[in-house]
Amino acid sequence: MRWNENATKNEPHNALPPPKFAGATLLARHVCGAGFSKENETGRNSKNFAPGRSTNVIRQAVKKRKLRVGIIGAGWPGQQHARAIAESAEAEVYACAEADRTRAEEFQSIFAPQKRYADYRDLLGDPGVDAVVICLPNFLHFPATLAALEASKHVLCEKPPTLNGPEMVLLREEAAKRGLVYFFSRQFRFSPAMRRARELIAEQRLGQIYFAEATWVRSRGIPLGVGGWFTEKARSGGGALIDIGIHALDAAWFLMGTPRPLSVSAAVFQNFPHLVKNAVFDVEDSAFAFVRFANGAVVQLKTSWAGNLTDEIPEGQIFGRELNNCTIYGNKATIRLRPLTLFEDVKGKLVDRALEPADDADSFVLQMQNFLEAIAGRAAPMNSAEQAVYLMEMLDAIYLSSATGREVPIARAGKTPA
Numbered sequence: 001m002r003w004n005e006n007a008t009k010n011e012p013h014n015a016l017p018p019p020k021f022a023g024a025t026l027l028a029r030h031v032c033g034a035g036f037s038k039e040n041e042t043g044r045n046s047k048n049f050a051p052g053r054s055t056n057v058i059r060q061a062v063k064k065r066k067l068r069v070g071i072i073g074a075g076w077p078g079q080q081h082a083r084a085i086a087e088s089a090e091a092e093v094y095a096c097a098e099a100d101r102t103r104a105e106e107f108q109s110i111f112a113p114q115k116r117y118a119d120y121r122d123l124l125g126d127p128g129v130d131a132v133v134i135c136l137p138n139f140l141h142f143p144a145t146l147a148a149l150e151a152s153k154h155v156l157c158e159k160p161p162t163l164n165g166p167e168m169v170l171l172r173e174e175a176a177k178r179g180l181v182y183f184f185s186r187q188f189r190f191s192p193a194m195r196r197a198r199e200l201i202a203e204q205r206l207g208q209i210y211f212a213e214a215t216w217v218r219s220r221g222i223p224l225g226v227g228g229w230f231t232e233k234a235r236s237g238g239g240a241l242i243d244i245g246i247h248a249l250d251a252a253w254f255l256m257g258t259p260r261p262l263s264v265s266a267a268v269f270q271n272f273p274h275l276v277k278n279a280v281f282d283v284e285d286s287a288f289a290f291v292r293f294a295n296g297a298v299v300q301l302k303t304s305w306a307g308n309l310t311d312e313i314p315e316g317q318i319f320g321r322e323l324n325n326c327t328i329y330g331n332k333a334t335i336r337l338r339p340l341t342l343f344e345d346v347k348g349k350l351v352d353r354a355l356e357p358a359d360d361a362d363s364f365v366l367q368m369q370n371f372l373e374a375i376a377g378r379a380a381p382m383n384s385a386e387q388a389v390y391l392m393e394m395l396d397a398i399y400l401s402s403a404t405g406r407e408v409p410i411a412r413a414g415k416t417p418a
């Protein structure tokens with residue numbers, strides 16, 4: 001259904017209240033960011049990237065024009081990706097699908113896409129669309145990505161890639177079969193601090209990495225989402241872990257070089273139902289996990305939407321006390337992202353060195369650049385389908401470990417070392 005046709009009748013969310021995010025406005029929502037390295041740009045994941053016939057057909061078709069991208073879901077992340085496309089010389093924001101009329105109109109007024117739809121399925125039926133960026137509520141990531149691949153569109157999908165590992169395995173297979181690019185959004189990987197940290201790690205400044213602390217905690221920051229989906233398991237897949245814990249875990253895992261995950265011991269909790277105004281709240285508001293990797297390294301993850309946090313956690317602007325950080329420990333040095341600092345063993349003495357971020361380049365812009373280069377066949381996708389499988393398997397194992405009260409093995413559907 002196109003907006004300028006019959007749009008208001010069937011749109012699922014038009015009657016819903018505007019998004020509320022514990023006091024946040026739409027554009028003041030999450031700010032995330034992290035890592036990009038030469039080895040990844042030039043082929044570290046190239047074994048996962050096998051352009052096939054559909055890719056080549058699309059490449060030929062778009063050779064003389066810009067790649068046409070459709071944004072699906074026009075909230076904060078949809079607008080960030082659209083901004084990144086608008087900064088690219090090789091792509092355009094060609095279409096948008098958004099069920100909420102106010103949001104659709106705001107998006108139209110900023111990015112002026114040629115085509116506008118109320119439902120994502122109608123956008124996928126538009127043969128003019130070459131690639132899509134999916135920014136829908138979590139439960140729609142899998143069906144929308146699958147439908148997009150079936151419609152021969154390249155896909156960049158917001159986190160979490162899917163609701164679980166088996167769904168992501170299917171998407172990996174589908175994208176590979178069709179020779180299309182699948183890319184999950186993790187703009188943190190491209191942030192200036194992350195890129196600087198990756199440079200130092202590539203130079204072996206940390207030595208052998210054996211431990212990482214991954215943290216994203218808030219004292220009062222339970223999100224709602226349009227229609228209250230963030231706190232409803234059937235539509236979100238989980239709570240703090242799948243929303244912000246996934247960012248923290250991925251930041252540490254990525255800096256460690258994406259080692260193969262082996263097992264998890266974890267506990268998730270729901271302690272703050274009195275802070276939630278949504279009709280349904282059946283997800284965790286905090287999660288704590290210990291992940292073991294095949295190379296012997298381990299990660300400790302702490303994440304919460306709500307907690308009675310102590311005063312060494314700084315007060316944030318929106319969510320009460322808040323800390324989003326990552327520290328990687330090596331036998332030669334430790335690196336912390338915020339503030340970016342190296343703690344280095346110099347002849348047995350520990351020396352603290354404040355570091356400058358790589359530059360101030362925008363992480364959404366760099367991420368989009370990598371996605372577009374992957375479609376053009378000039379680079380491997382940094383945030384690959386294979387890595388998305390491992391990431392979802394780690395989350396599955398965290399929930400399973402919490403439910404069973406035991407350390408659980410990772411499903412190991414990943415085909416190659418991550």
Ligand SMILES: NC(=O)c1ccc[n+]([C@@H]2O[C@H](COP(=O)([O-])OP(=O)(O)OC[C@H]3O[C@@H](n4cnc5c(N)ncnc54)[C@H](O)[C@@H]3O)[C@@H](O)[C@H]2O)c1
Nearest residue numbers: 030032073075097098099100119120135136158159225226
């Ligand atoms: N990378 C990041 O930093 C970041 C930040 C925020 C959110 N996210 C992710 O982005 C996704 C969206 O989050 P959000 O905060 O924008 O949620 P939201 O609920 O605010 O927005 C989702 C949008 O999808 C639209 N929608 C729902 N069904 C639709 C359909 N069938 N067709 C077209 N539009 C439809 C809704 O109207 C709504 O505007 C989530 O998966 C979230 O995890 C990522």
